Amino acid sequence: MDRIHITGGAPLNGTIPISGAKNAALPLMIASLMTGETLELINVPRLADITSLLRILGNHGVDQMVVGKRPGQSTEAGQTIRLTASNVIDTTAPYELVSTMRAGFWVVAPLLARFGEAKVSLPGGCAIGTRPVDLLIMALEKLGAEIEIDAGYVVAKTKNGLRGAEIDFPKVTVGGTHVALMAASLAHGTTVIDNAAREPEVVDLAECLIRMGARIEGAGTSRIVIEGVARLHGARHEVLPDRIETGTYAMAVAMTGGDIVLENTRADLLSSALDVLATTGAEITQVKGGIRVRRNGGGIHPADITTDPFPGFPTDLQAQFMALMTLAKGQSNIRETIFENRFMHVQELARLGAKIRLDGDLAIVEGVDRLKGAPVMATDLRASVSLVIAGLAAEGETQISRVYHLDRGFESLEAKLARCGADIRRVRS
Numbered sequence: 001m002d003r004i005h006i007t008g009g010a011p012l013n014g015t016i017p018i019s020g021a022k023n024a025a026l027p028l029m030i031a032s033l034m035t036g037e038t039l040e041l042i043n044v045p046r047l048a049d050i051t052s053l054l055r056i057l058g059n060h061g062v063d064q065m066v067v068g069k070r071p072g073q074s075t076e077a078g079q080t081i082r083l084t085a086s087n088v089i090d091t092t093a094p095y096e097l098v099s100t101m102r103a104g105f106w107v108v109a110p111l112l113a114r115f116g117e118a119k120v121s122l123p124g125g126c127a128i129g130t131r132p133v134d135l136l137i138m139a140l141e142k143l144g145a146e147i148e149i150d151a152g153y154v155v156a157k158t159k160n161g162l163r164g165a166e167i168d169f170p171k172v173t174v175g176g177t178h179v180a181l182m183a184a185s186l187a188h189g190t191t192v193i194d195n196a197a198r199e200p201e202v203v204d205l206a207e208c209l210i211r212m213g214a215r216i217e218g219a220g221t222s223r224i225v226i227e228g229v230a231r232l233h234g235a236r237h238e239v240l241p242d243r244i245e246t247g248t249y250a251m252a253v254a255m256t257g258g259d260i261v262l263e264n265t266r267a268d269l270l271s272s273a274l275d276v277l278a279t280t281g282a283e284i285t286q287v288k289g290g291i292r293v294r295r296n297g298g299g300i301h302p303a304d305i306t307t308d309p310f311p312g313f314p315t316d317l318q319a320q321f322m323a324l325m326t327l328a329k330g331q332s333n334i335r336e337t338i339f340e341n342r343f344m345h346v347q348e349l350a351r352l353g354a355k356i357r358l359d360g361d362l363a364i365v366e367g368v369d370r371l372k373g374a375p376v377m378a379t380d381l382r383a384s385v386s387l388v389i390a391g392l393a394a395e396g397e398t399q400i401s402r403v404y405h406l407d408r409g410f411e412s413l414e415a416k417l418a419r420c421g422a423d424i425r426r427v428r429s
């Protein structure tokens with residue numbers, strides 16, 4: 001298994017191009033199942049999760065054309081993917097394909113809405129909590145689906161098509177909102193989604209569906225109203241920038257010191273995280289087409305955060321922020337409210353010398369003067385990258401194993417960091 005070796009201590013200076021968002025690209029690719037015409041997606045990142053989803057879509061019979069690197073383009077230029085679901089041959093998404101990721105499960109919505117049936121394995125994804133799908137099932141049942149769970153599969157049917165309904169989510173769910181949006185777009189009549197997720201990735205999906213002919217209002221607010229249409233058509237859509245990748249590199253430079261321009265991204269996608277980062281001593285300015293993050297000289301100030309649905313502090317940046325706080329001058333409190341088991345990085349950060357105490361959903365981080373490199377193990381996607389950030393700031397060598405977690409969500413991670421002065425390399429085995 002591959003490992004990443006980092007010799008820490010170098011500040012980060014230069015430019016990092018930000019990729020298209022994994023968590024936007026995945027539901028957008030799934031939306032291709034909603035029409036027989038071609039959906040062209042631009043700025044799709046090169047990631048293991050994208051490849052896994054292409055396999056799932058391929059199994060349904062979706063035609064795929066991936067336009068790779070063209071001469072003259074940098075390796076980080078996103079891919080263009082053309083997906084055509086004109087000949088869907090199978091409405092089953094098998095365990096072998098869906099168990100590696102969370103988003104694969106969401107194919108249930110377009111398959112059910114367009115073909116009246118779907119059989120989809122219960123999903124996988126990062127091991128950060130129990131992650132049930134009861135709310136996704138509730139939304140589909142409200143829309144008139146008959147659902148049973150059989151041998152690890154969700155089997156969904158509808159005799160006369162889906163019908164518009166009122167869906168009031170008792171808790172904000174990104175996946176639930178994606179599924180409800182897709183299913184309601186092809187239902188008969190009007191659907192109102194209350195307590196909808198307001199994440200930018202939900203807005204991106206809604207914008208793409210609107211380009212495909214859907215009638216959706218209110219995406220980005222807690223109430224989304226959808227007027228179902230009989231069919232959707234092809235479209236061309238650019239995936240929005242990855243706010244989690246943006247925040248990750250911002251935290252990396254806040255920890256190592258240096259001066260980085262994050263290109264092709266937008267500060268409004270992660271205002272809450274950037275606001276907190278500014279209180280820790282990083283200087284953040286918006287520049288044309290991106291964000292400049294600097295920390296020169298001064299120490300890292302402690303700050304408290306609580307993860308929350310958008311526009312709150314994202315749970316997908318909690319581990320990275322904790323890495324930063326391990327070197328703060330004082331104590332910080334980090335509360336995780338979205339997932340019940342998202343502190344797996346704590347024991348690995350401790351191997352580098354971090355002092356962190358856990359009390360239920362609260363992590364109390366006592367800043368130390370220095371971290372020291374050590375062998376550590378990646379446990380999930382964002383936890384893994386928190387170890388990379390900590391390794392960049394630690395003295396000596398850090399070796400990270402199980403890096404396949406990183407490959408699910410960070411495109412060209414070593415190349416992007418190495419170009420900014422980091423001593424980081426992948427050792428293949």
Ligand SMILES: CC(=O)N[C@H]1[C@@H](OP(=O)(O)OP(=O)(O)OC[C@H]2O[C@@H](n3ccc(=O)[nH]c3=O)[C@H](O)[C@@H]2O)O[C@H](CO)[C@@H](O)[C@@H]1O
Binds near residue numbers: 023103130134172
């Ligand atoms: C591929 C993708 O986009 N993944 C993101 C998505 O995951 P995902 O869509 O799985 O996360 P949700 O927003 O649905 O989960 C939020 C909370 O609701 C709970 N819940 C969810 C569904 C359900 O049926 N029942 C239920 O109880 C979950 O266990 C969790 O505690 O949003 C999360 C929250 O921002 C991010 O961390 C993930 O990176």
Ligand SMILES: C=C(OP(=O)(O)O)C(=O)O
Binds near residue numbers: 103127
């Ligand atoms: C938790 C994540 O992914 P998934 O929902 O696919 O597990 C993530 O992107 O941080």
